[in-house]
Amino acid sequence: MSGVLPPDVEKLFNAALVGELTVVSSSGRPITYPLIPLYDGRYVYLTSAALFSKKLRHIKANPKVCFSLTDPVAVPIQPFARATVQGDAEIIEDDPHSGWEELLPLWRAKEPIIDSFVKKRFGIPLFFERSIIRIDPRRVLYWPDGRTETAPQVFEVSEVGR
């Protein structure tokens, strides 16, 4: 895949089971949420159930977010590296019931059991009323060896690439 992110960062996103979304609250406080990142070469996607919708309200008030990949266990890739992507998030929720299902192919690749959960959505219906968080990357900080005591490589995601 050759997309807007540097190839090595794309590898991290494609391997990551969980990363950290940080949003800014109305009082200016950073709040971080562990989430599964999905990446299609252009945007970073996350989804949020209506059950856990506080982050969605924060993003609607302030779309500036970052998403980091930091955990060697949750990002099973060798050699390990770390990255943080800053960008602008948009909430897509025209159809919370099934709109997010367009991301199922990307989700399934990381969490195959999701298909069996979807089949049993009647058991926990509010979990499957979901919004899509679509992050348009602007800047990437990359630590090739994961050692953040060294300065990161910084990539500005150009308008052309975006």
Add this chain to the structure above:
Amino acid sequence: MSTLTSVEAVRRAASYNHAVLSWVDADGYPNSVGAPFRSNPPSTVVVGPLAEGARPPAGSEVCVTFSHIRPQRGVGYDERRYINLWGTAERDGENIRLVATRATGWDEAETPFFEYAERNVPQARSYLESLGANVRLSRFWMFFLATRLPFLTATIAPVALGGAVAARDGAFHWGWFLLTLLGACAVHLGLNIANDVFDDANGADAANVTPTMFSGGSRVIQYGLVSRGAMVRAAVAFYCLAGFIGVALAATRTLTLLWVGFVGVVLSLVYSAPPFRLVHRGLGEPVTALGFGPVMAVGTYLALARAWSWEPVLASVPVAVLVALILYVNQVPDRRGDAAVGKRTLIVRWPKQRVVATYTALAVVAFAVLVLNVVFDITPAWTLIALLPAPLVLKVRRGLLAHYDQPYALMSYMQDNIVLHFATGTLLVIGYVLSNFFG
């Protein structure tokens, strides 16, 4: 996510393998970086070392996140837990030090995901309402959930048993049997829906944050799938259908059915309807035993044989006791929510040891009656095959002892308890059928 004390959060943080430090950059974008850390109890965390360009300015408010999962190859992951704590960044050489002033977190080992989700139902409904959206399911699943359809096994067993007794007396007729079954199912579904309406009105279901497949009601009202008004209308419709069938059967078979049907409907209503609310008074089990045992078995026998007999009464005692034990065990996960709204079930009133001992004693009574019915020549010897599921009693007992405070771990034992009832009822019926062929 629940609030933690800063001291507790810092203590727990020591078990994680790295920290994620987040802050807001000068351009307004949040930034975050993963790094080693050390916790200095009671409430200090030091994150770093960090490069100059990867450190928040001193004095800025920062969030430190500790997150853990265990990957499961080909499945996804489990062992989810995380902690967020907040404080003001202080420079400490190449590190950032903060004294935590606020913390939140979630650990699925402490709060199972389903409970975590259940606690957030009001948040979900508020959010969807703000979007003008509704939670949706297909009509089939709505009906399945709202009526709690699988619990019809509690009706099918005694009705089939009443039919089996009538068949042994040479009075079985498929048409009348199926019509009786339909009427009994209608009462049962009406009861299930009415019970949800009353438990919604008195707050019992909303107070219950650990519902399972078998307990805590259908949740369709709490989730916003069906309005309380629509549930009331559905309950009335099922009771009307049951009443119509009951009157038709009484008019064509025997008027005694009117009395049996009346008792059945009254029992189903006084179970949870005010002012009686017998389930709130610890009388749910005897009401359930009576309604889903002798009343249904005798009603079916009357509809088929058009005459009274004590045999269906006595033959149905085992299934009556076992169906009461379904209610009894299913109330274990509900007990905190029930207690919160004054629903004083036996489970709420009694300590664990007494609850488990009573379960075992009543199950023994059920199977003892089954044997005594044969000994006294009330039921055919072939019905002794219904003893086969009895070992499940020990399994359920073990489950209760081991998982009394773990609703989701208890689910499989609740299922075993339901199987115990239905298998016993089915084998009683098979015993009657075999007796017709083999004496």
